[in-house]
Amino acid sequence: MEVHQTRPKTIRSRLGTLRRAAKRVATIAGIAIAAVLLLAYGMGAWGIRQTPVEHPAPPEFINDVTQLNPIPVAKIITPTTIDEIIEAVKSNPGPVSVGGGRYSMGGQTASLGGVQIDMRQFNRILAFDSVAKTITVQPGIRWRDIQRRIDSANLSIAVMQTYSNFTVGGSMSVNVHGRYIGLGPLALTIRSLKIVLADGTLIEASPTTNSEIFYGALGGYGGLGVIVEATLDLADNVRVKRHNARMPIGEYAGYFKQHVRDSTDVIFHNGDIYPPNYERVNAVTWTRTNDPVTVTDRLIPPDKSYRLDRAVYSIMADWPGGKGFREHVVDPLLFRNSPVEWRNYEASYDVAELEPTSREKSSYVLEEYFIPVEHFDDFVPKMRAVFKKHDVNVINVSIRHAKPDPGTLLSWAPRETFAFVVYYKQGTSAPERRKVGVWTREMTDSILSVGGAYYLPYQPWATEAQFLRAFPRAPEYFALKKRVDPTNKLRNTLWDKYYLPRVSPLQANADASIRERLDSAGTYARDEGQTFLTHPEWSIVFSSDEYAEWLHHHLPTDFPYAKSIAQFWIDYREAVSQTKNAYPFNSGYHVMLGVIGTSYSAELALKGAYENTIGRFSGWTAGHKLTEEDRYAADVASDYGKFIHIRPWYEYAFAAKLKGLWTTVPATGRAPVRKWERRCFLTLEYGIKSVYAGLITLGTHAAYAPEDDRMQMVVSGWTDAIAARHPNIKTVARIDSVFTVVAAPRYDEFRDAIRDLATSGDSVRISEVAGNHEIFLTGVAPRGWAYSGVGRDVFDVPLPTDSSRKRVSMRVPVGELLNVFRSLDAQRTSGLSIDHLYDY
Ligand SMILES: Cc1cc2nc3c(=O)[nH]c(=O)nc-3n(C[C@H](O)[C@H](O)[C@H](O)COP(=O)(O)OP(=O)(O)OC[C@H]3O[C@@H](n4cnc5c(N)ncnc54)[C@H](O)[C@@H]3O)c2cc1C
Numbered sequence: 001m002e003v004h005q006t007r008p009k010t011i012r013s014r015l016g017t018l019r020r021a022a023k024r025v026a027t028i029a030g031i032a033i034a035a036v037l038l039l040a041y042g043m044g045a046w047g048i049r050q051t052p053v054e055h056p057a058p059p060e061f062i063n064d065v066t067q068l069n070p071i072p073v074a075k076i077i078t079p080t081t082i083d084e085i086i087e088a089v090k091s092n093p094g095p096v097s098v099g100g101g102r103y104s105m106g107g108q109t110a111s112l113g114g115v116q117i118d119m120r121q122f123n124r125i126l127a128f129d130s131v132a133k134t135i136t137v138q139p140g141i142r143w144r145d146i147q148r149r150i151d152s153a154n155l156s157i158a159v160m161q162t163y164s165n166f167t168v169g170g171s172m173s174v175n176v177h178g179r180y181i182g183l184g185p186l187a188l189t190i191r192s193l194k195i196v197l198a199d200g201t202l203i204e205a206s207p208t209t210n211s212e213i214f215y216g217a218l219g220g221y222g223g224l225g226v227i228v229e230a231t232l233d234l235a236d237n238v239r240v241k242r243h244n245a246r247m248p249i250g251e252y253a254g255y256f257k258q259h260v261r262d263s264t265d266v267i268f269h270n271g272d273i274y275p276p277n278y279e280r281v282n283a284v285t286w287t288r289t290n291d292p293v294t295v296t297d298r299l300i301p302p303d304k305s306y307r308l309d310r311a312v313y314s315i316m317a318d319w320p321g322g323k324g325f326r327e328h329v330v331d332p333l334l335f336r337n338s339p340v341e342w343r344n345y346e347a348s349y350d351v352a353e354l355e356p357t358s359r360e361k362s363s364y365v366l367e368e369y370f371i372p373v374e375h376f377d378d379f380v381p382k383m384r385a386v387f388k389k390h391d392v393n394v395i396n397v398s399i400r401h402a403k404p405d406p407g408t409l410l411s412w413a414p415r416e417t418f419a420f421v422v423y424y425k426q427g428t429s430a431p432e433r434r435k436v437g438v439w440t441r442e443m444t445d446s447i448l449s450v451g452g453a454y455y456l457p458y459q460p461w462a463t464e465a466q467f468l469r470a471f472p473r474a475p476e477y478f479a480l481k482k483r484v485d486p487t488n489k490l491r492n493t494l495w496d497k498y499y500l501p502r503v504s505p506l507q508a509n510a511d512a513s514i515r516e517r518l519d520s521a522g523t524y525a526r527d528e529g530q531t532f533l534t535h536p537e538w539s540i541v542f543s544s545d546e547y548a549e550w551l552h553h554h555l556p557t558d559f560p561y562a563k564s565i566a567q568f569w570i571d572y573r574e575a576v577s578q579t580k581n582a583y584p585f586n587s588g589y590h591v592m593l594g595v596i597g598t599s600y601s602a603e604l605a606l607k608g609a610y611e612n613t614i615g616r617f618s619g620w621t622a623g624h625k626l627t628e629e630d631r632y633a634a635d636v637a638s639d640y641g642k643f644i645h646i647r648p649w650y651e652y653a654f655a656a657k658l659k660g661l662w663t664t665v666p667a668t669g670r671a672p673v674r675k676w677e678r679r680c681f682l683t684l685e686y687g688i689k690s691v692y693a694g695l696i697t698l699g700t701h702a703a704y705a706p707e708d709d710r711m712q713m714v715v716s717g718w719t720d721a722i723a724a725r726h727p728n729i730k731t732v733a734r735i736d737s738v739f740t741v742v743a744a745p746r747y748d749e750f751r752d753a754i755r756d757l758a759t760s761g762d763s764v765r766i767s768e769v770a771g772n773h774e775i776f777l778t779g780v781a782p783r784g785w786a787y788s789g790v791g792r793d794v795f796d797v798p799l800p801t802d803s804s805r806k807r808v809s810m811r812v813p814v815g816e817l818l819n820v821f822r823s824l825d826a827q828r829t830s831g832l833s834i835d836h837l838y839d840y
Contacts, residue, residue, distance in 0.1 A: 060072070060073055060074075060075070060076055061073070061581060061582060062076070062097075062099065062102065062107075062109060062110035062116055063102070063581065064102050064103060064104060064105050064106075064107070064109070065102065065103050065105065065351070066105050066359065066363045066364070066365050067359040067360075067363055067428075067581070068105070068359075068363055068365070068428060068433070068459070069105070069106060069107040069459075069493070070581055070582040070583075071107050071110040071111070071112055071493065072112065072113065072582075072811070073097075073110050073111075073112075073113065073114055073115065073116050074113055074114060074115055075115045075116070076099075076115070076116045076118050077115060077116070077117050077118065078118045078120070078121045079117060079119075079121065079122055080121050080122055081122075082196070082202065082228050082229075085117060085122070085196050085226050085228055086196050086200045086202065087200075088115065088117050089117075089196055089197075089198060089199075089200050089225075089226060089489070089490075090199070090200035092115045092489070093487070093489065094114065094115075094487060094488065094489035094490070094491060095111035095112075095113070095114030095115070095489065095490075095491035095492075095496075096114060096115050096116075096117065096198075096489050096490055096491070097109055097110045097111050097114055097115070097116045097117070097222060097490070097491060097492045098116070098117050098119060098169070098173070098222035098226050098490070098492075099116050099117065099118045099119060099120075099170075100119055100120070100139070100140065100166065100167035100168075100169045100170025100171075100173070101120070101142065101165055101166045101167045101170050102170075103165065103166055103170065103351070103457075104170065104174065104457035104458070105365055105366060105457060105458045105459055106457070106458055106459040106460045106493060106494065107460075107492060107493025107494070108174075108221055108222070108456075108457055108492050108493060108494045109170075109222075109492060110492055110493065111491040111492050111493065111495075111496055112496070112774075112813055113813075114491060117226060119138075119139060119140035119167060119169050119170075119226075120140045120167065121140060122138045122139070122140035122228070123137075123138055123140040123141035123142070123145065123167075124137070124138045124141070125137050125138075125141065125145075125146065125149055126138065126229065127231075128149060128150065128153075130150075130153040130155060133155060133233060133234040133235070133236075134191060134231055134232065134233060134234060135149075135150065135231070135232055135234055136229060136230070136231045136232075137168055137229070137230055137232070138228065138229060139167060139168045139169025139170075139172065139227045139228065139229070139230050140167055140168075140169060141167060141168050142164065142165055142166060142167055142168075143157055143160045143161075143164040143165070143166060143168070143171070143347075144164040144165065144299075144302075144348060144350075146168070147164060147299055147344050147347065147348055148299070150234060150237075151237060151298050151299060151344050154236065154237045155234040155235065155236065155237055156234060156235045156236065156237040156238075156343045156344050156347060157232070157234065157235070157347065158180075158183070158189040158232065158233045158234055158235040159176075159177065159178055159180055159183050159184075159185075159186045159188065159189045160176070160178050160186070160347060161176050161177070161178050162178060162179060162347075162349055163349045163350065163351045164347060164348045164349060164350065165350060165351045168230055168232070169226075169227045169230070171186055172186060172187075172190060172193065172217070172218055172227055172230060173217070173218070173219065173220055173221050173222050173227065174219060174221065174456070174457045175187050175218050175219030175405070175408055175410070175411075175412070177400060177402050177413075177419065178268070178347070178400075179268040179269055179270045179400055180267065180268060181260060181261070181263070181266040181267065181268070181269050181401065182264070182266075182403065183402070183403060184401075184402030184403040184404065184405065184413055184417070185218075185219070185402060185405045185406070185408065185411070185412070185413055186218070187215075187218040187219065187405060187406050187407075187408050188403070188405075188406055189232055189233040190214075190218060190230060190231070190232055190233075191206060191231040191232065191233060192204060192205065192206035192209070192214075192230075192231045193205055193206070193214065193217065193218075193227050193229060193230045193231070194227070194228050194229035194230075195213060195217055195224065195225040195226065195227050195228065196225050196226045196228055197224070197225040197484050197485070198225065198484060198485035198486075198487070198489045198490055202228070205217065207406065212480055213225075213480075213484070215406075215407050215408045215409055216408075216409045216477055216480045216481075218408045219408040219409070219410045219411065219412070219456075220408075220409070220410060220477065221410075221456060221457075221492065221494050221495065222490060222492060223477075223481050223485070223490050223491075223492075223494075223495050223499065224480065224481055224484055224485065224490065225484065225485075225490065226490075235343075236343075237342055237343050237344050238267065238288045238289075238342075238343050239288070239289050239290070239291065239292075239293055239340055239341070239342060239343070240267050240268065240286040240287060240288060240289060240340070240341055240342070240343050240346060241286065241287055241289040241291055241338055241339070241340045242284065242285070242286050242335075242338050242339055242340075242341075243284075243285050243286075243287065243338060244282055244283060244284045244285070244335045245282075245283045246280060246281070246282050246283075247280065247281055247283065248279060248280055248281075249273060249278065249279055249280060249281050249380055250377065252271055252281045252283065252376070252399070253373070253376045253377060253418075255283060256269075256271070256283070256401065259285070260283075260285060260401070261401070263287070265287045265288045266285055266286070266287050266288075267286050267287065267288060267343055268284075268285070268286040268346060269283070269284065269285045269286070269400075269401065270283075270284055270398045270399060270400055271283045271284070271398070271399035272284065272331075272396055272397070272398055272399075273380075273396075273397040273398075273399065273420075274323065274326070274327045275323050275387070275394040275395065275396070275397065276323050276387075276388075276394070277384075278380065278383070278384040278387065278397065280327070281399070282331060282335070284335075286341075286346060289340055291340045292340065293340045293341060293342060294339045294340045294341070295339055295340070295341040295342075295345055297345055298342050298344055298345060299342075299344055299345055299348040300345060300348045300349060300350060302350070304350070306350075306352050306353040306355075309353040309354075310353070310354075310355065310356065310357070312326070312330055313354065313356070313364075313395065314356065316330075316395050316396075317364075317393060317395050317425045318425075323395075354423075359428070360428065360584065360585060361427065361428055361429075361584065362425055362426060362427050362428060363425070363426060363428055364395070364423065364424070364425050365423075365424060365425070365426055365436075365458070365459065366421065366422065366423055366424075366455075366458055367422045367424070367440065367443070367454070367455070367458050367459075368419055368420065368421045368422065368454065368455035368458065369383070369419070369420040369422070369443065369447045369452060369453075369454050369455075370402075370412045370413055370417045370418075370419050370420075370447075370452050370453045370454065370455070371417065371418050371419075371420065371447065371450055371452040372415055372416070372417060372418075372450065372451050372452060373401075373416045373417065373418055375450035375451065375452070376418050378450050379420075379446065379447070379450050379452065382446035382449070382450075383397075383420065383443065383446060385446075386439055386442050386443045386446060387439075389439075389442075390435065390438070390439035390442075392424055392439060393424055393425040393426070394422060394423070394424045395423045395424060395425060396421075396422075396423045397420050397421065397422050397423075398420075398421040398423070399418055399419065399420060399421075400418070400419040400421060401416075401417070401418055401419070402416070402417045402418075402419060403416060404416055404417075409473045409474070409476050409477040409480070410456070410471050410473065410474060410477055411453075411471075411473070412453045412454075412455060412456075412471075413453075417452075419455075428584045429527075429584050430525065430526075430527045430528070430584075430771075431525070434519040434520075434525060434771070435519075436459065436461065437459075437461040437515065437516075437519060438515075438516050438519060438520065440459070440461040440462070441461055441462060441463065441466065441515065441516065444461075444462045444466045444470070445466070447470070448466060448469050448470060452470070453470040453471060454470055456471075456494060460493065460494055460497050460498070463515060464497075464498055467498050474498070478499055481495075481499060488500055514735050514736070514739075518714070518741070518771065519771065523712065524712050524741075524770060524771060525770055525771035525772075526711075526770040526771065526772065526840035527583065527586070527840060528583060528771075528772040528773070528774060528840065529579045529582070529583030529584070529586060530586075530589075530838075530840040531772070531774065531775050531776040531838040531839070531840050532574075532575045532578040532579050532776050532811075532838070533575050533579060533586060533589050533590075533593070534838050534840070535571055535574070535575050535776060535778070535809070535838055536568055536571040536572040536575050536593050536597065537593065537596065538778075538836055538838070539567055539568050539571040540568060540596070540600050541641075541644055541645060542807070542835065543564045543567065543568070543800070544637070544640060544641045544644060545641040546564070546799065546800065546801045547559060547564075547637055547641070548634065548637035548638040548640070548641040549638075549801070550801055551630070551633055551634035551637050552631075552634045552638070555611075555615070555619045555624060555626070555630065556607075556611045556615060556630075556633075557611045557612060557615050557616045557619050559608075559611070559801070560800040560801060561604045561605065561607060561608030561611075562608065563800035564604055564800045565600075565601045565604050565605065566800075567797065567800050568597050568600060568601065569597065569601075570797055571797075572593055572597055574794070574795055574809070575593075576590075578776070578794065578811070610681070614677065614681075615677070615681070618673055618674040618677035618678070619674060621671060621673040621674055622670070622671035622673070622674035622675075623671070625670075625671070627669070627670070627671050627674050627675050627678060628665045628666060628669065628675070629661070629665055629674075629675050629678035629679055629682065630674075630678060632660070632661060632664075632665050632682075633678065633682055636657050636660075636686075639657075640652055645747065645748050646747065646748065649693070650692075650693035650694075650696040650697050651693070651697065652689075652693065654686045654687075654689045654690035654693060655686070655690040657686050658682075658683060658686040658687060658690060661679065661682055661683065661686070662679075662683075667679070709745065709746055710730075710743040710744065710745060710746060711743065711744050711745075711746050711750055711769060711770055711839045711840070712732060712741055712742070712743045712744075712769075712770060713741070713742060713743075713744065713766055713767075713768060713769040713770065713814075714735070714739050714740070714741055714742075714766070714767040714768045715739070715740055715742055715764050715765060715766050715767065716738050716739050716740075716764070716765045716767060717738075717762075717763050717764045717765055718731065718740040718742060718764055722762045722764060723742075725760060725762065726753070726756060726757060726760070726762075728744065728745055728749065728752075728753050728756075729742050729743070729744045729753055729757070730742060730743045739767065746839055747836075747839065748836070750837055750839045751777075751834060751835075751836060751837040754817060754818070754821055754837060755821050755825065755834070757818060757821075758817075758818040758819075758821035758822045758825065759821070759822065759825055764818070765815070765818065766814050766815065766817050766818060767814070767815065768814060769814045769817075769839070769840070770839070770840050772814060772840065773813060773814050773815065774811055774812070774813055774814065775811070775812055775814050775817060775837065775838065775839070775840075776794075776809065776810070776811050776812075776837075776838040777809075777810050777812060777820075777834060777836065777837045777838065778807055778808065778809045778810070778834070778835055778836050778838075779807070779808050779810075779824065779832050779833055779834040779835055780799065780805055780806070780807055780808075780832070780833055780835055781805065781806060781808050781830070781831055781832040781833075782804065782805055782806075782830065782831040782832075783798065783803070783804050783805060783806050785806075785808070785827075785830055785831065785832055787808065787810065787824070787827075794809045794810060794811055795809050796808045796809070805831075807835070808832075821834070
């Protein structure tokens with residue numbers, strides 16, 4: 001098989017070479033920008049206007065506190081009444097997701113291309129009974145707002161998390177816990193709730209009425225309906241005094257049993273395990289007291305400054321010896337006395353104290369493991385081993401305790417449980433994220449080996465098999481969901497993964513070792529953001545095609561140079577808009593795009609200036625007719641356009657074309673002024689490009705090795721018979737009876753291979769392409785064409801050379817890629833043709 005020089009190599013080669021030529025380019029860029037401005041002005045004067053752009057609003061992204069999970073959605077609705085929520089659920093076919101505070105860390109509040117019901121404006125207190133000690137609220141309310149209301153009655157929330165920023169609905173749907181002793185899951189303190197089901201029905205549920213819905217919705221992650229009302233138990237707002245004891249971790253379980261578990265005076269307790277050795281614990285207990293408060297504020301002031309806290313977290317995470325600094329310096333200072341506070345004060349922490357200055361290159365993230373109390377000592381060495389093996393940057397592991405759950409279907413504490421809350425720092429790049437997946441799945445195996453479970457509001461790295469072992473009643477939950485939401489309207493990333501997976505069946509079905517093998521194979525995974533970033537570079541390729549087509553019928557004088565320059569920058573701006581806040585910033589690639597964009601603009605600007613002055617004059621002398629030289633230039637442009645679809649531009653035989661100009665095109669004939677002007681111009685153009693390309697080729701060969709020329713993907717339903725019908729797609733490895741890794745050619749041939757697969761009638765499904773779940777594609781269509789179907793039309797731009805046609809750009813879930821190709825192929829008669837599928 002012929003090994004093609006690949007476009008990424010083109011890109012990298014250009015990058016390397018152009019970096020080395022940075023100074024020269026900067027000078028050219030300056031001249032170019034001036035020329036572009038002059039030209040744009042000049043062409044405006046000649047009646048050529050800037051391309052009008054149809055530009056729908058950029059997609060809305062739902063993200064969470066980690067900034068790791070941007071999910072493009074079609075719409076966000078912010079209801080303030082139950083009727084609006086019922087209408088939103090009824091009128092949208094799905095996916096419909098529910099968002100609270102958006103602190104869950106794995107896309108639990110959104111589904112690709114769906115509608116999110118953002119509950120944060122639905123946040124009123126409906127009833128408060130200080131005698132019965134209950135409160136009824138709309139679930140978009142945050143704990144902090146309830147605290148403000150009930151504090152004056154000297155009451156507290158019975159169970160909530162350590163921080164008070166979360167919404168009641170988000171907390172109920174996760175079935176959270178805090179540091180409370182003698183309690184456990186929030187479900188223990190919920191009296192009743194009201195919920196809007198997928199068909200818009202509003203029902204009430206409690207342990208005795210519609211109890212299945214009650215125990216399914218608590219901890220049900222928005223999969224059964226939208227909780228629109230909740231009645232919660234309250235507790236007394238007592239004064240609490242802090243004590244702490246440091247000990248080896250082997251003594252902790254005994255200490256807890258003896259001093260904490262059965263004490264009715266203990267309100268809060270947690271044990272902080274010190275990384276990086278995980279050998280010692282600081283057990284922190286807050287007991288009821290009659291002592292006067294030493295902290296007089298009743299709630300933590302909302303405007304408190306957290307500069308110092310953030311600095312300490314940063315030291316602990318990043319400085320050499322930072323973790324020891326915490327254990328041996330910070331904590332001894334922090335715990336040198338025993339403050340007395342109000343319970344509400346201790347329950348009103350603000351997550352702002354944890355917020356780093358930036359989450360661009362790294363982020364702080366949580367995981368949590370639930371271990372039956374009797375297996376505490378078995379689990380700790382396993383946890384330590386995984387952290388150490390993978391060098392995880394753990395900042396803290398906080399131990400909590402929970403009594404058994406009252407019966408929720410997705411219970412994380414079916415029996416008495418210790419929770420290990422892990423706060424760690426991770427990188428945001430794709431390889432660093434995959435690494436987290438690898439160690440998390442390994443940790444999950446350790447958890448399962450001692451009969452434990454893990455927490456679902458965090459990144460959903462576990463395989464489906466692991467999920468089902470950790471949550472053995474999940475099939476009951478799924479059966480209930482099927483009954484109350486038969487069309488699977490209520491979705492989010494969690495349920496897209498574990499319930500009727502639609503994006504990536506591989507993730508859901510494959511076991512951990514397969515996922516690990518794929519993720520750690522250097523040849524498989526590519527960065528998803530590249531699907532958008534490669535688009536501007538292809539825009540130059542398309543422009544070359546258009547230029548070639550133009551030259552066959554027109555003089556180059558009238559080519560829309562300014563529009564073509566604008567096209568590149570519009571495509572670049574869109575690539576930025578699609579990747580901004582969604583993927584880690586790829587500075588190298590942006591520099592490269594900036595450099596090639598500037599040099600491309602300079603070339604077109606200079607050409608435009610020349611063609612509209614001297615070229616215009618010589619064309620006039622030829623009666624605006626094409627000469628042999630013009631035709632030769634058109635043929636070369638076509639040949640060049642085809643060439644750069646598959647090979648780097650600098651490998652093109654400019655010198656041979658120059659020779660051809662002088663040896664094959666007759667030097668005499670009609671319109672001598674035009675002929676000789678063209679000869680001089682083309683000699684200059686081919687000559688300069690030949691020398692420049694030669695220099696780049698030299699530098700490139702010295703610095704870069706060829707890259708992979710195949711794109712791997714995971715497909716299901718791949719049989720030997722199907723493989724024989726698609727010889728351009730090679731079988732790489734059979735994963736199991738369902739999934740196979742196959743390799744397709746890249747670039748134009750990738751598009752063709754996918755189209756063949758889609759239209760062949762073979763029942764194959766793509767699960768992932770290079771580890772990714774979204775892909776970008778463009779096509780050319782008549783101006784009035786509109787796409788309706790899976791995937792999203794992101795933006796359309798009229799073609800510079802023909803405003804009756806436009807280039808349409810779409811982002812498509814890879815799981816739906818074949819369906820999209822089928823559907824687009826069926827629309828070919830309407831004039832649509834797919835020109836490129838951007839394979840990262
Ligand atoms: C810094 C930090 C500390 C944390 N500490 C703890 C802790 O101490 N204990 C603990 O248990 N957890 C803890 N968590 C996890 C946290 O409790 C959950 O992520 C919780 O879901 C956050 O609430 P939220 O309002 O942000 O919910 P969101 O993240 O917005 O939503 C969570 C889930 O609830 C669903 N949902 C939200 N509202 C509704 C509704 N009205 N009806 C139906 N479904 C709904 C969403 O669809 C989603 O699936 C912590 C998280 C962070 C970031």
